Amino acid sequence: MKNWVFLLLAIVCETIATSALKSSDGFSRLWPSLLVVIGYSAAFYLLSLTLRTIPVGIAYAIWSGVGIVIVALAGWLVFGQRLDMPALLGMGLILSGVVIMNVFSNAGGH
Numbered sequence: 259m260k261n262w263v264f265l266l267l268a269i270v271c272e273t274i275a276t277s278a279l280k281s282s283d284g285f286s287r288l289w290p291s292l293l294v295v296i297g298y299s300a301a302f303y304l305l306s307l308t309l310r311t312i313p314v315g316i317a318y319a320i321w322s323g324v325g326i327v328i329v330a331l332a333g334w335l336v337f338g339q340r341l342d343m344p345a346l347l348g349m350g351l352i353l354s355g356v357v358i359m360n361v362f363s364n365a366g367g368h
Contacts, residue, residue: 261311268304269321271297273328280337316363323356 275297281290308317327349333339341349 261308264304265308265312265317265320268301268308269324269328271301271304272321272325273332275301276325276329277332277336280333316359319359320356323352326352 275294278290278293278297281287282294283290285291285294305317305321330339330341330345330349334341
């Protein structure tokens, strides 16, 4: 169970770092730039811990799928970026894929 917590924390760190990347303005602003480096470092460390027991394909599919949705929502909430119907539909399909993969695979047994 703790490996799934590590994966969730890795996703949170990665999405924070990715959102800070926009605010770093090409790494020209110190604090957002530091947040990017720290966030990605923590994210990859936590992801490496999950890969001890969760298969890499499963972990990466969850990491990328959930991360895409969270970063898109952060872009909408924090940066005022527009989410049109195709974007919302695509994110819904991504989340559906993550759910289906976890329900119908033996990922939960690792």
